[in-house]
Each structure stands twice: as structure tokens, then as C-alpha cells.
Amino acid sequence: MSRRFAKAALTAAALFFFFLVSGLPVVSAQQAEHSAGEAAPVTKVPVARGTLKQVNKYFSTQTITFSDGISLERHIINGPPKPPPGYEIERTAVALPEADQAMAVKTLSVPAYRWVFGCSSVSGAMIAAYYDRNGYPNMYTGPTGGGVMPLDSSSWPTWSDGYQTYPNLPLAASHKGVDGRTSRGTIDDYWVQYGSATADPYIANGWTQHAWGDAIGDYMKTSQFDYDNPDGATTFWNYYSAKKLACSSMPDFVKVSDGTYGRKLFYEARGYAVTDCYNQLTDNMYAGGFSFAQYKAEIDAGRPVMLNFEGHSMVGVGYNDTGNTVYLHDTWDYSTHSITWGDGYSGMELQSVSIVNLQPAACTYAISPASAAVGESSGTGSVTVTPSGSGCSWTAKSNAAWIRVTSGSTGTDSGMVGYSYTASSPGAQRVGTITIAGKTFTLTQKKKIGLPWLPLLIE
Numbered sequence: 001m002s003r004r005f006a007k008a009a010l011t012a013a014a015l016f017f018f019f020l021v022s023g024l025p026v027v028s029a030q031q032a033e034h035s036a037g038e039a040a041p042v043t044k045v046p047v048a049r050g051t052l053k054q055v056n057k058y059f060s061t062q063t064i065t066f067s068d069g070i071s072l073e074r075h076i077i078n079g080p081p082k083p084p085p086g087y088e089i090e091r092t093a094v095a096l097p098e099a100d101q102a103m104a105v106k107t108l109s110v111p112a113y114r115w116v117f118g119c120s121s122v123s124g125a126m127i128a129a130y131y132d133r134n135g136y137p138n139m140y141t142g143p144t145g146g147g148v149m150p151l152d153s154s155s156w157p158t159w160s161d162g163y164q165t166y167p168n169l170p171l172a173a174s175h176k177g178v179d180g181r182t183s184r185g186t187i188d189d190y191w192v193q194y195g196s197a198t199a200d201p202y203i204a205n206g207w208t209q210h211a212w213g214d215a216i217g218d219y220m221k222t223s224q225f226d227y228d229n230p231d232g233a234t235t236f237w238n239y240y241s242a243k244k245l246a247c248s249s250m251p252d253f254v255k256v257s258d259g260t261y262g263r264k265l266f267y268e269a270r271g272y273a274v275t276d277c278y279n280q281l282t283d284n285m286y287a288g289g290f291s292f293a294q295y296k297a298e299i300d301a302g303r304p305v306m307l308n309f310e311g312h313s314m315v316g317v318g319y320n321d322t323g324n325t326v327y328l329h330d331t332w333d334y335s336t337h338s339i340t341w342g343d344g345y346s347g348m349e350l351q352s353v354s355i356v357n358l359q360p361a362a363c364t365y366a367i368s369p370a371s372a373a374v375g376e377s378s379g380t381g382s383v384t385v386t387p388s389g390s391g392c393s394w395t396a397k398s399n400a401a402w403i404r405v406t407s408g409s410t411g412t413d414s415g416m417v418g419y420s421y422t423a424s425s426p427g428a429q430r431v432g433t434i435t436i437a438g439k440t441f442t443l444t445q446k447k448k449i450g451l452p453w454l455p456l457l458i459e
Helices: 013-022 029-035 119-132 186-190 216-220 259-269 292-300 454-458
Strands: 046-049 053-056 059-066 071-077 105-107 234-238 274-281 305-309 312-320 325-329 337-340 348-358 365-368 371-374 379-387 393-398 403-407 410-412 415-421 430-436 439-445
Touching: 071 305, 105 292, 119 216, 119 234, 119 259, 119 305, 119 312, 216 259, 234 259, 234 274, 234 348, 259 274, 259 348, 292 305, 292 312, 365 439, 371 379, 379 393, 379 430, 393 403, 393 415, 403 430, 410 415, 415 430, 415 439
Parallel strands: 371 439
Antiparallel strands: 046 059, 053 059, 059 071, 071 234, 105 312, 274 348, 305 312, 305 348, 312 325, 325 337, 365 379, 379 415, 393 410, 393 430, 403 415, 430 439
């Protein structure tokens, strides 16, 4: 039997006895501190549990009924370190297209990482890394990449547990000797081998587990024996209906083990405010569930989406309206893959989403070049606009009659402003400006040189 946090509101002897006889995990007081500072607890408690059902070798479910009569589904996702054989054609890599509003295509530049410690924590790390690179720089503060989370896992050495070889990914799971860490971390404390349900190393060896802080897998409870997650597994809770299970509505018993709620705790630990947090079944599982239109809205807002399949977590990084196409990173390589919304992937059905949205970061902008000097003839030019984060909108406006903005008068995310200018007249050089995203681009044009012998010819 695993151990679980004993919440203050659930310390009655009868309730504790219920946990013991029912097989539901009990929470230790030491780890309960990770949920400190939360809103007033939801006091409903579990009163009955269904049989743990193994849907396939990577996905199990269990129904828990609470004291208010509401039932929730516990979903344990334990995606494999390598893709299941037999789906190679389905997994053919695709080129991630450029965003094209006219063609109803939208894509995000999301890092792609390979499987280590668990597919859900790796997916969580991809999303956190995207935010680290787009306006939320405190997501990763390690020494690699100058403190900016890399686009793939190749910056760190591989390691072996004696059974398989894995990459390192500090944002998903910290590891002693990696990324400047000198003490035990996530992998040292919680990992035995993929699928192991034995006590974690820190329990078996009697040492104190590491302090959480820089790895999202800690907060998601991935691979942690204390939360009934075998090595590689993460738990997510859902209503078995179209209804969202908001983090604010989760009973305390659910909060402490839910991967989505753990993502929220990680973001908050890194200093960021969360505006929305929920799990929801997709509409292929339950009519009225999370839809392709909702998925598109998340991508349009610059937010990658964690997609939970029946046995694997992945990250949605874009879409194409043609065929309801979803572009995703699957944790098994650095490539982009695609599915039709609602379809399966590698033999596993799309099942739910894990949504954790951040308070928008303040947008700052850079333009390049900031100035240009041109000759007396008419011509064209361009300026590149680079915002600090995703979803940042900007405008461009000429402040001189002889300069015209020809493209990019409005934009979102990175883009380019095109301009044209007329030929100059005799006299002094002229200077004009374009205001782009609040920045000033200065264009200096040489004066037109007259012909000194022309007056003599006229006389």
C-alpha cells in the first residue's frame, strides 16, 4: 500500500481507517506542505471506489465516489519509453507549416523532448519550456543555454537505469550530476525502472527526498510511489461527462495526485499566476466535450495543449483547418507528427486535455534594423518585429508622407513590416520615421543632387 498526504480536514480516525481498508493511498504530512497556500479546501471525501480497470497495457481507470454523491474517474497514463511497434506509417514525421491566417493554419515553435521519467512530465516540460522562451523566463533557470531552455534534449548526457538508456531533461526530472546539480534529484529519489511499482529509492533507502522546485515532474507526481504512480505513470482525474473538472473544484483527495493540478503548482512555484486550470474529456469520448474549435482557440492564443490519449500524453503545437489536422510532439523523437482531431495515435484513442493557462506576460518588442539610410531614388525595405512572447500584437504606422507601409501594418507574434519611399527632391536630405510596436524606425534619404551645368545650358 502506498502513502498519501493526510490532509488536515481528513484526519478523523474513521476516515483514516477508510483509507487503510479501501486501498486508497494516504498522504504524508511532510509532502502536504507542497499544497500549502491553496484556497479553502473542498471537503468532500471518498466513500467508495470501483475496481481498477486496465484498458490497455499503458492506461488504467478507476471510479471514485465522493461524499456528495459525485463520481470521478481516475486515469493512470503510463506511456512507454519507445513507440509501440506497428504504427510506423501513422507516425511518419511531417513538416510543421508556417502559420498562415488565410489558409487557416496556426503553429507554435514548441521544444520537442524525448521520453524520460514519464510521457506526461515530458509533455509538461515541453509546454513549460515554450513559455520559458516566450515571456516567462523563470520556468527554467539552469546553466544550459544561457538560462534559456533548449529546443531539444541533446544538451544533456544520456543515462541508464540498468535496463534502458534515457536522455536527461532537468525541467521534467532533476538528476544528480546533471545541469550543475550536486545533490539527489527527481530521478535519484523516485526512479527504479519503467513500470516498477516498488517503493521509491528514497523510501527503500531511508533518505530524505529532495526539495521540489525546478522539475515539473515532481509536482505532477509522475513515477511517485506515494501517489500510486508506477515508474513512468501520471494520474489525471475527470468527470465521465462533458463537464470540465476545474482545479478549484477538485476535492483535496484529488488535488494531491492530479497531474494538471501539479502543473499549476509548478507554475506558481516559479512565480507565475494561473488564470485557468482544468481537465476535460474530448468530444470524441463524450458529446459536448473539449472540441477542435476549443483546441484551435488555445493555439490561436499562443498556448500549446497537453493531449492525453488512452496510454500516452503528448503536446498539440498547431493545427490546419483542412481535415481538422492537429500537429503534435509525441515525446518519442524531435519531429512533428499529425492526427485528425478525435482519431487515435499509435493504437491509443484521444481521451482528454490538461489545460493550465498563465496570466499573460507583459509584451516587449524589438525591431531590426532600427534605422536605414537610402539613396535619392525611390525604393522599398523591411523591418523585422520580434516580441518577447506569444500572442503579442503590434501595429505599424508611417509618420512621413513620402514613406508608406506596404505590408504588416498589424501583426501578432514575430513578423515583418514592408515599406516603400518616393524619390527625393533637390535640397537637404530628409528624415522620416515609422512607429512599429511602439518603437521608432528611422529612414534617412539622401538629397537629390542637381545638375550644376544645367543653368548655363539654359542661358
